Amino acid sequence: MTMRRGFLLISIGTLLGAAIYLPLRLQAASSQLASHSLPPAEAGGVVVGLCDGETSIEVPWLKPGQRMTREQARAVSNALMAKWRQRHSNAEWQTAQAQTSQPGATQPAAQQGQAGATAPAAAIQGGVYERLTPREQKIADLETTKFIEEGKEIFHNPEKLGGTIGVSCDMCHPDGANTHPETYPKFQTQLQRVALLRDMINWCIENPVKGKPLGPDDPRLRALDAYIIAQRNGTALAYGKH
Amino acid sequence: MEERDRLLRALRQIDRRRFLRVSSAAAGAVLAKGLVAPHSFQLVEVASAAVDKSWAQTGAQGKPPFTFAYISDTHLYTKKLNERFVRGALKAVEDVNALDPQPDFVLFGGDLAQLGRADEMRLGAEILKEVKAPVKMMVGEHDWFLDMGEMWQQLFGPPSYSFDWKGVHVVTLMSVNEKDFWTARHMSPDERMHTVAGLDNGVQSRFEVGDAGREWLKNDLGKISTDTPILIFSHSPLYKYYRPWNFWTEDADEVQQILQPYKTVTVIHGHTHQMLSNRIGNISFHGMLSTAWPWPYAPEGLPKLTIQMDRADPFDQFDACGNGRFNVAEGGLIDAVYNLWDRNPVTITYRYLASSGAEDRPSAPKLLSY
Numbered sequence: 001m002t003m004r005r006g007f008l009l010i011s012i013g014t015l016l017g018a019a020i021y022l023p024l025r026l027q028a029a030s031s032q033l034a035s036h037s038l039p040p041a042e043a044g045g046v047v048v049g050l051c052d053g054e055t056s057i058e059v060p061w062l063k064p065g066q067r068m069t070r071e072q073a074r075a076v077s078n079a080l081m082a083k084w085r086q087r088h089s090n091a092e093w094q095t096a097q098a099q100t101s102q103p104g105a106t107q108p109a110a111q112q113g114q115a116g117a118t119a120p121a122a123a124i125q126g127g128v129y130e131r132l133t134p135r136e137q138k139i140a141d142l143e144t145t146k147f148i149e150e151g152k153e154i155f156h157n158p159e160k161l162g163g164t165i166g167v168s169c170d171m172c173h174p175d176g177a178n179t180h181p182e183t184y185p186k187f188q189t190q191l192q193r194v195a196l197l198r199d200m201i202n203w204c205i206e207n208p209v210k211g212k213p214l215g216p217d218d219p220r221l222r223a224l225d226a227y228i229i230a231q232r233n234g235t236a237l238a239y240g241k242h
Numbered sequence: 243m244e245e246r247d248r249l250l251r252a253l254r255q256i257d258r259r260r261f262l263r264v265s266s267a268a269a270g271a272v273l274a275k276g277l278v279a280p281h282s283f284q285l286v287e288v289a290s291a292a293v294d295k296s297w298a299q300t301g302a303q304g305k306p307p308f309t310f311a312y313i314s315d316t317h318l319y320t321k322k323l324n325e326r327f328v329r330g331a332l333k334a335v336e337d338v339n340a341l342d343p344q345p346d347f348v349l350f351g352g353d354l355a356q357l358g359r360a361d362e363m364r365l366g367a368e369i370l371k372e373v374k375a376p377v378k379m380m381v382g383e384h385d386w387f388l389d390m391g392e393m394w395q396q397l398f399g400p401p402s403y404s405f406d407w408k409g410v411h412v413v414t415l416m417s418v419n420e421k422d423f424w425t426a427r428h429m430s431p432d433e434r435m436h437t438v439a440g441l442d443n444g445v446q447s448r449f450e451v452g453d454a455g456r457e458w459l460k461n462d463l464g465k466i467s468t469d470t471p472i473l474i475f476s477h478s479p480l481y482k483y484y485r486p487w488n489f490w491t492e493d494a495d496e497v498q499q500i501l502q503p504y505k506t507v508t509v510i511h512g513h514t515h516q517m518l519s520n521r522i523g524n525i526s527f528h529g530m531l532s533t534a535w536p537w538p539y540a541p542e543g544l545p546k547l548t549i550q551m552d553r554a555d556p557f558d559q560f561d562a563c564g565n566g567r568f569n570v571a572e573g574g575l576i577d578a579v580y581n582l583w584d585r586n587p588v589t590i591t592y593r594y595l596a597s598s599g600a601e602d603r604p605s606a607p608k609l610l611s612y
Contacts, residue, residue, distance in 0.1 A: 156440060156443075164323075165319070165323055165324040165325070165326060166319045166323050166324050166356065167324070167326070170440065170441065170442060171535050172535050172536065172537075172538070172554070172556070173538070174441040174442035174487055174537065174538070175442045175486070175487075177538040177540075177541070178538035178553065178554075178611070180612075190557040200556075203556075204556065207556075207557075208326070208535075208556070208559065210326075242609070
């Protein structure tokens with residue numbers, strides 16, 4: 001009887017544990033970037049995946065947790081590359097190389113030999129901004145635009161500004177007109193200090209908008225900053241100008 | 243000198259509200275001592291009463307000249323929410339009541355309320371009741387688009403009307419109609435009003451007098467001779483200045499066509515909250531100041547005859563706001579006097595516009611819009 005009850009308790013515990021743990025695990029997995037799901041090992045070895053997220057081979061003599069020597073590892077990676085080259089032309093590999101190579105890294109001599117043709121002299125220097133893929137550039141631009149749009153929304157909304165009298169920035173500054181972000185820093189007599197754009201934003205929030213000034217890390221202040229500056233894109237800097 | 247130093251020291255420690263009190267105390271002290279300090283507080287010389295009285299004396303052709311004043315674009319919220327705009331409106335009423343001689347009437351230039359609410363409009367009516375001279379009301383888009391003019395017409399009558407005054411034919415023209423942009427977007431009245439209240443969202447339609455309005459104008463003007471001077475009160479400018487901000491009347495060309503046969507036409511408009519002057523053919527255009535806040539000049543489209551007002555000082559709530567009056571000479575030739583608060587007044591004469599800026603040019607401001 002006791003054994004049966006014990007077994008019941010253990011199984012319930014396991015089920016509960018699984019019920020709690022698995023959703024968290026799945027959540028963690030889904031919030032990560034896309035990962036390479038490797039096929040299971042069939043010959044009792046370890047499956048090694050290539051950085052393209054698709055190609056993999058099984059190394060039958062490798063046991064899970066076993067460390068390879070440098071020569072063994074090179075042999076494995078060569079085999080992986082050979083499998084990749086079966087499916088892709090030489091030209092494709094060179095493009096991928098340009099996108100992912102580390103600056104100053106030397107190409108392993110073995111790989112070059114295997115390719116059957118020497119890789120051409122690198123078309124780029126390989127600095128970080130050269131290596132941005134079109135997709136990464138697009139994401140960066142979208143994020144910036146989104147942030148500026150957030151600023152635009154706050155700029156036009158008395159409640160989001162924390163204002164208490166129904167006044168928003170766009171009343172005196174439609175499309176950010178007459179804000180002149182390119183003229184900061186400048187000495188502002190009325191503030192008795194050299195003002196930055198955000199000092200003026202906060203003064204306006206406190207006075208005509210009648211809200212509380214925003215703290216330096218307030219996302220609203222940063223977004224307003226971004227929106228106002230973005231409206232003067234291309235205008236020459238002229239700090240100190242009144 | 244000692245008083246001045248004491249004053250400057252006190253200035254470093256005060257906020258804006260106390261500044262106003264201090265400055266008026268200082269001005270008083272200066273006056274009492276009979277001193278004029280050219281580098282500290284300039285005492286503004288307002289156009290003297292003598293000049294105003296001369297208008298009443300010349301009366302050629304039995305049609306005496308006259309003056310009328312204006313208060314415009316008060317944009318009132320309810321009193322509990324926003325006192326700042328109420329103060330501006332009250333200040334304008336004080337100015338107008340202090341005019342000597344009193345104007346024949348006072349034009350209200352539109353945008354009495356900010357969000358078209360009945361309580362906002364009633365507050366405005368309450369404030370304007372204090373005006374001694376008779377008030378002629380004009381509607382703005384902020385008054386109209388919450389309930390499509392229902393409350394406005396209940397309180398103030400039809401949005402377009404005309405009357406004759408001392409030889410001038412005066413027309414108040416509803417010019418802030420908009421083609422329906424709200425039904426397709428399933429907007430509530432509140433959403434529609436908030437959209438119209440935003441200058442730069444580009445969602446609302448451009449202002450227009452509209453087909454019906456133009457028909458009405460044509461018929462109204464059909465009854466008078468082309469020699470009769472005409473005065474048009476309109477909220478939108480009746481010309482095309484800057485489309486993205488609705489500083490614009492979509493059918494301006496057609497309206498100007500209707501006005502073209504008449505020898506002397508002056509359009510006085512609100513909405514732009516800035517000193518604005520233009521001349522197109524036979525028509526002079528004058529923009530009115532707001533009591534609530536100033537608009538900056540648009541990035542393009544500014545009429546070249548406009549004398550800009552100096553950029554607004556954000557640290558002074560009344561700066562670049564104000565009211566004004568118009569002196570109407572015989573023949574319906576009109577001079578516009580801008581009563582800019584906290585600044586010297588500026589007069590844009592008929593001669594300045596008619597001579598394309600060659601004569602009577604007012605001084606240019608030091609700080610142009612950029």
